[in-house]
Amino acid sequence: MGAQELDLTALRRVYGxxxxxxxxxxxxxxxxxxxxxxxxxxxxRLWRAQRQLEDVLGRKLALPAGARVLDAGCGAGVxxxxxxARFGLLxxxxxxxxxxxxxxxxxxxxxxxxxxxxxxxxDFHELPFPEGTFDGAYSMxxxxxxxxxxxxxxxxxxxxxxxxxxxxxxxxSTGPLExxxxxxRALLEPYLDAMAMTGARLYHAGNLAQLLAGAGFxxxxxxxxxxxxxxxxxxxxxxxxxxxxxxxxxxxPARWLNLRSTVExxxxxxxxxxxxxxxxxxxx
Ligand SMILES: C[S@@+](CC[C@H](N)C(=O)[O-])C[C@H]1O[C@@H](n2cnc3c(N)ncnc32)[C@H](O)[C@@H]1O
Numbered sequence: 543m544g545a546q547e548l549d550l551t552a553l554r555r556v557y558g559x560x561x562x563x564x565x566x567x568x569x570x571x572x573x574x575x576x577x578x579x580x581x582x583x584x585x586x587r588l589w590r591a592q593r594q595l596e597d598v599l600g601r602k603l604a605l606p607a608g609a610r611v612l613d614a615g616c617g618a619g620v621x622x623x624x625x626x627a628r629f630g631l632l633x634x635x636x637x638x639x640x641x642x643x644x645x646x647x648x649x650x651x652x653x654x655x656x657x658x659x660x661x662x663x664x665d666f667h668e669l670p671f672p673e674g675t676f677d678g679a680y681s682m683x684x685x686x687x688x689x690x691x692x693x694x695x696x697x698x699x700x701x702x703x704x705x706x707x708x709x710x711x712x713x714x715s716t717g718p719l720e721x722x723x724x725x726x727r728a729l730l731e732p733y734l735d736a737m738a739m740t741g742a743r744l745y746h747a748g749n750l751a752q753l754l755a756g757a758g759f760x761x762x763x764x765x766x767x768x769x770x771x772x773x774x775x776x777x778x779x780x781x782x783x784x785x786x787x788x789x790x791x792x793x794x795p796a797r798w799l800n801l802r803s804t805v806e807x808x809x810x811x812x813x814x815x816x817x818x819x820x821x822x823x824x825x826x
Contacts, residue, residue: 546567546690549562550638551736553687557639561797569615570809572618572649575683576816578711578767585773595711596624598770599680602709602820605631607679612636612701614666614694615684619646619659626658632677635661651731667693674703688741691750695757705825707761709818714745714772716815726810733803747815754757759821769814779808 556562557574566574570592578598585591600743607630613622614633625631627720637643646661664670666681668689668825679698690692698708709735719727719742734742745753751764788806809812 548638548667549738551582551739553639556736556777556799559797559799562800563802564807565798566618568664571620571696572645572663573620574617575621575711576771578770579773580770583698583773584784585666585777587773588777589775591777592620593624594614595815596621596682597628598767599632599682599709599711600625600629601820603629603631603678603680603707605629605678605707608632610622610634610675612669612671612676612679613771614669614679614681615687615697616646616661619650619661621680622646622659622661622681623650623655625716626655627653634671636666637661638663638665652690667697669697671701672701674706675701676706678707678709680709681712685708685710686714687713687740688744691741691745692753692756695753695759696788699758699823702823704823706823708754708821708823710750710754711816711818712741713746713814713816714750715749715811717746719743719746721790722813730810733807736799737803747817750817750819753825754819758823760824762820762822763818765818765820766815766821767812767818768816771824772811773812778804 546708573592575595577588578595579585579591608757609631611625611633613633613635614620616637619635622633622635625633635646643663649657650656655793679702685691685694710791751761754761782801788800796803
């Protein structure tokens with residue numbers, strides 16, 4: 543089990559090192575999430591796949607324009623701006639890393655979306671909002687960092703109004719880590735630790751819906767969307783395998799953790815599931 547407290551030093555190491563920042567800003571154009579590919583589409587168009595994943599989120603939220611929505615772990619605010627620009631939502635992003643919040647504010651101002659997106663620094667396990675503040679909430683690949691998933695889900699439940707909607711998107715192991723083959727665990731576990739993915743040790747595809755129910759949600763859908771995510775997994779592996787081989791020889795591999803993960807986690811892809819959970823806080 544992971545530590546039941548925030549490890550800000552580890553998160554700063556993951557997202558703040560120069561290699562990660564270069565990768566996320568230059569290659570991923572500020573998005574820190576995977577992509578969604580429809581059957582028959584080319585897997586090579588990674589940016590399109592990222593936009594499509596954001597659209598999946600918007601459709602699952604299914605909220606009217608003007609609805610107030612929480613983005614838990616907003617990064618540089620790419621998803622928040624997509625929800626504001628493409629779905630008319632009013633988004634409040636929270637991220638525990640001050641440099642992500644600063645980037646999110648700057649990019650929203652540049653995109654003339656500062657009136658529909660707001661960002662603040664905070665931990666999504668202790669949200670600085672009163673009960674019932676939001677019509678919707680989402681976590682785009684952030685719960686995987688949770689040091690207490692049940693606590694995070696309880697916070698999402700508290701800040702939603704009755705009838706409010708929650709969408710969780712992200713990767714998880716197909717079952718409890720202890721039940722994976724030892725060869726897969728030997729690859730996966732050091733990576734989870736290096737990437738501060740404590741949540742991935744605490745929940746998995748078999749129990750996240752139960753955790754949601756335990757926090758008071760009605761689970762509308764637990765969608766195993768792995769086939770839509772796998773094309774991105776294959777494409778990033780193909781794109782970055784050679785760059786990673788070169789960089790690890792000439793530079794400090796620790797600086798390129800994110801690049802490395804996209805390449806090395808390919809070997810355990812059959813043990814990783816990508817889910818979209820949609821849940822509702824029951825109306826009173
Ligand atoms: C994989 S990134 C996703 C960022 C963004 N959702 C996106 O899709 O571009 C995970 C984000 O969660 C943030 N994060 C991790 N733990 C957090 C916590 N306890 N509270 C708030 N943010 C957190 C990280 O700083 C990082 O920005």
